[in-house]
Amino acid sequence: MSAIHYRTVDVKGLKVFYREAGAANAPKLLLLHGFPSSGHMFRDLIPLLADRFHIIAPDLPGFGQSNMPPRADFKYTFDNIADVIDRFTEVVGFDRFAVYVFDYGAPTGFRIATKHPDRVTAIISQNGNAYEEGLSEGWSPIRAYWQDPSETNRKALRTFLAPETTRWQYTHGVSDEASVSPDGIALDNFYLARPGADEVQLDLFGDYKSNVALYPAFQDYFRKHKPRLLAVWGKNDPFFLPPGAEAFKRDIPNADVRFFDTGHFALETHAEPIAAAMREFLT
DSSP states (O other), X not given: OOOOEEEEEEETTEEXXXXXXXXXXXXXXXXXXXXXXXXGGXXXXXXXXXXXXXXXXXXXXXXXXXXXXXXXXXXXXXXHHXXXXXXXXXXXXXXXEEEEEOXXXXXXXXXXXXXXXXXXXXXXXXXXXXXXXGBOGGGHHHHHHHHOOOHHHHHHGGGGGSHHHHHHHHHTTOSOGGGSOHHHHHXXXXXXXXXXXXXXXXXXXXXHHHHHHHHHHXXXXXXXXXXXXXXEEETTOSSBOHHHHHTHHHHOTTOEEEEESSOSSTHHHHHHHHHHHHHHHHO
16 A cells, blocks of 8 residues: 655745645546544545556645635635645646545636646546536525625525535435445534634635536536546535536547435545546546
């Protein structure tokens, strides 16, 4: 089994923490996590792929072990997060790579792919949305904040930061809750409880509208460049619906779309079949 190393690197004055495994001369694979997690969400996937790929999984700025600078010093937008991760790939020598995107990792990775289509060899989207039809009614409170960024609407979004909501995100749509490790839930709640983390996350809820505004640009990239794309989707996800996965075929007819009987955090219960699908797809 390939060892996993835990490293940090300076990117634009920020400490970016990342996990790394696999041989340096192997095909490169970048793993991008979502809300409210960190690269820890890939703890089961990485060992299943490290014999075949050179894997790097960074914690996004404001998440996990990466720096969470004060909001006065760093504007928490998806444009800024993507800029940091884009530069991160250059610093660590990822010049051409496949990218695995999940949740917040999707608008981050899609921005990078749109900017550097020559660098991205393939996309694996695990509940990483780029289509309006993929957004469920669960987004309604956040959409209300987009339309009216009042303090009342911002305060209403704090329920998404509650410990019980984190647990619900992990267990909703899972056939057996005992199959979900409590470790990821506990770690995410620890990070969310840090001073200032709540305001950072509320800022990102508000800025998520910029991702939806970019959906046409992402789709244009898909149509123009036809990247190899595998969608591995927890079909019971309460936020990103199966039609969002099927929609990739509209712009990339050869896209490989596979559904798994699980929820939002599909790797918690289906790391092995998802890894097998990735090995088949990327070989």
